[in-house]
Amino acid sequence: MIQVENLMKRYAGGEAVRGITFSVEKGEVVGFLGPNGAGKSTTMRMLTGYLPPTDGRIEVAGAKLPKESLLVRQRIGYMPENVPLYPEMRVEEFLEYRGRLKRVSRGEITHRVGLVLDQCGLTDVRGKIIGSLSKGFRQRVGLADALVHNPMLLILDEPTAGLDPHQIRSFRELIKELGKDRTILLSTHILSEVEMVCRRAIIINKGKIEASDTLANLEKRVQAGALQIEVKADPAVAKEKLTKIAEVSLVTELNRAGDWVSYEVTAAPGKDIRGEVDGLIKREQWPLREFRREKARLEDVFVELTQD
């Protein structure tokens, strides 16, 4: 659906995108992840034909850019960052205008607009002026606009930025739902978003791709996570015994409260030490009141890959 080779974008002030290569297959929901200013928006703007690339090859929805820009633009639905809309238009009127502009036929337009109004939960506000809508609704209008011509590919640039937690949740549900029969590329710097809606993530930093893999594989990249335990034991002895376990690489004392002491026990990469630690506690008959494994999160992957 998307094929990008060696894509570059150079501005007078420097390089925003420095030779990235990636692809998105049909039916995938891919998160485009990176810190602010990493080149996400620039890349997306090039994919939608808005910005001409300095160098590289782009093929989107079966057409080449920038040569077949009109064809690409007709086949994709794009929701730009901050969702710019015409504030003086009414919701339904705006969607009809956008649909007609994106070549939905006169006979079909009413049906299509009705469908996306319903899909995006806008039926109640269809007659309202866009300028009077809340941010959450405006975001929905932007999504409805991206969907109105039934595109095969959706490109969403930070679709949940600026929404409140309720709106974010319902918006993600909506995107998840749409991902069932469409290809979606969405950018964000919010990691939980990718964890919730995407199966694959492309991590970009300073205009370069740092990683492109399924979420499960990305999580394997960082250490399997640490174990947190809190036991009643002699601190020095406990620490020594924990350290002696073969697969443990590091033991850090976190806190002491009376007789209770808590540790963070870090395993060697890729090892699971839960069994061994549990065995030790049972052998020593230490009273235990906390036993918790910190799961490696996408956030750790992200921080590790994008730090300087």
Place this chain on the structure above:
Amino acid sequence: MTRALWILWKREVGAILHSPIAWVLLTCMSLINGFSFSQCVAYLGQGVKEFTVMQIYFYIFHFWFLLIILVPILTMRLFSEEYKTGTIEMLLTAPVRDGDVILSKFFGVLFFYLLLWIPSLLGLAIFQVVTHQAVPVAWIPLGFSYLMVTLVGMLYLSIGLFASVLTRNQAVAAMISFTMIALLFFAGFLSYLVRDPGWRDALSYIFTLEQMRSFSAGQFDSRPVVLYLSGTAFFLILTRQVMAGRRLKG
């Protein structure tokens, strides 16, 4: 007219008619037009015989002053606003050509510009009623006059459109187009001053006021038609170039 152009044009006209500025302009135009027209009639009432009322109307200061002020106000928001609010990105990622976007804005604002001159025609109609049609309407000079109003308007609006694509600040766009239009308009007067015949010819070629005088007297000249049409095309093409250039910058 392509389908996209028609859809875009409808939205442009809609946007203009939905803005308060449009109605304020229409009201002010009617006021000033009415004032200027009654002055013209008063002038005739003093026994002036060699001019028709429309000849005076299109020649006096009010008309030109209005035209030079009006166009920058009409055109300043056309592109500036789209760039400022970011809607330009939404617009240009739809399957439409840059040319369609520019032409739709141009023809949209031209349509409203022509609407603004309707009150001046009403003045003439009232004049006819009040004088019990004692003065026959000279249709050909009248038609030529409005042709000239259209042609000059086209050039000035295209300059305004060009200024608007340069910046996201509406006030800056208005100032740029006002300066360009004013310089172009007043440059004609230099033909009174320069001695060099080559310069004098060149300057009189762009002397809008004189051209208007001959058109409103019913004398057709094809040179101004060519000048204003080619000038309009020039600024529209320039607008397209700037738009493409702005994309390169990101």
